[in-house]
Amino acid sequence: MNQSIDIASIRAQFPVLNEQVNGKPLVYFDNAATTQKPHSVINALQSYYQHDNANIHRSAHTLAARATEHFEATREMLKLFINAKESAECIFTKGVTESINLVAASYGKLVLKPGDEVLLTEMEHHSNLVPWQRICAETGAVLKFIPVESDGSIHLETALACINSKVKIVSMVWVSNALGTINPIQTIIETAHGIGAKVMIDAAQAASHFKIDVQALDCDFMALSSHKLYGPTGLGVLYGKRELLAAMPPYQSGGEMIKEVFLTHSTYNELPYKFEAGTPNIADVIAFKMALKFVSDIGHDSIASHENSLYHYLLNAINHASLKQLKLIGTSSNKIAVQSFEIESLHHFDVGLLLDASGIAVRTGHHCTQPLMRKFGIDGTVRASFAIYNTTDEIDYFIAALQKICHRIK
């Protein structure tokens, strides 16, 4: 583990961290919503449009070849990043949302029969809930949920007990965006495979925090979003095992995804292109490689160690500041550096306004997890979420702002 990462030099790579908000230096604690982008990513975007812009995969000219090469280089890098067996198992999408919709619409429709079960948890992001509601309504399959405990975790035994022979698909979040809880997916994947079910993992919140190895996990599908991983917005990845992707019908149809088209029928391209209809998000895919490189160069161990120390610093500081009106939501011991909370007699939205007045960006609301909020009997929380560029000084400033707010109420 490399303890000597230089946060100042990492911060220097993120131009947006120099912004002033309401006359105060920006403190960006909304990383679970989207991370900021390093110079390398921003420069790659600009450089593509300045030097290489061309449509990919279908032209003889130099620029097209260059663009295609850079585009496919990201796929190769991604393969290494998640340890896929082959790069063709990595499909570019708009984001986690589209990746899950693709699997639900294509694989879900292919396998689900009336009475089959699709197993989720109660802490899913709406993007891993609504697509399954729709495909279940269409196929007659039934949604089931692994319950969430009061600390925001799921009990492994309870989860395993939900995996019966009717379950055909388990789709669950690796790390909860609202609470930060890390779920015990490895054992769930093994157990699900034991009864022949397939498992999709929503890794939106996991990818920037710890190393992903899809072969070691043996998950069948995994979804990632570039923008939560220091990369551009509007881009994500669907990883799927080749034998499953190969058997699945296309999701969208048009250019790129075909082999041969006749007036009345068509044959489809091979993986991954079968699932990449139309001109893809070329510039962002190319720039995404620099984001993957940024994370790999620092190393997941160093990132996790820095973020964990920030998180423990935060919990300690909250305890010491004796913020009596502050109630933590999501207190499991196995978490990433995300903390949701409420302040008594203030609406979460107003806490967000007050913190913004101090230049502090946090998320407020239901975090696209309304059923989870309902379970906790609330309509939203304030959420602080950390990334590699955050510092203990920023946490001190945040705590001081919270103290001032708590002092003013009552």
Place this chain on the structure above:
Amino acid sequence: MKTINEIQDEIVADFSLFEDDMESKLFYLMDLGKKLEPMDSAHQTPEFLIKGCMSKVWVYPIFVDGILHFEVDSNTEITKGLVALLVKIWNNRTPSEILNTDLYFIAQIGMGNMIGSQRSNGFAGMIQQMKLYATAFQSHN
């Protein structure tokens, strides 16, 4: 008793003291909420909740001798400050005074910037409801 516009001018003057200090403006709103007369909890029923607010805001009208009086409360402090501003301006006025008010203070204190668009919608809901009560009691008269 001060006129409606004298009170609006006072509010504008108070907020201008804070210049660009957004935090102090929000704290000032919270303090206004704290100074409100307590609301009879028996009046905090769904019927008197303002629709379209993220927080719970109750407005209970009392109409005596041609004059409207508002009992108000909220479960959150900034919203309570917002409804307190309206009470400051509109308490103990006739329905027609309320209905003829140009609430120019809202733009002058930069309310939109201060509370954001979501809260602004809720604030507009409070104004609308208080005017509806004024209309109802005016025709009642």
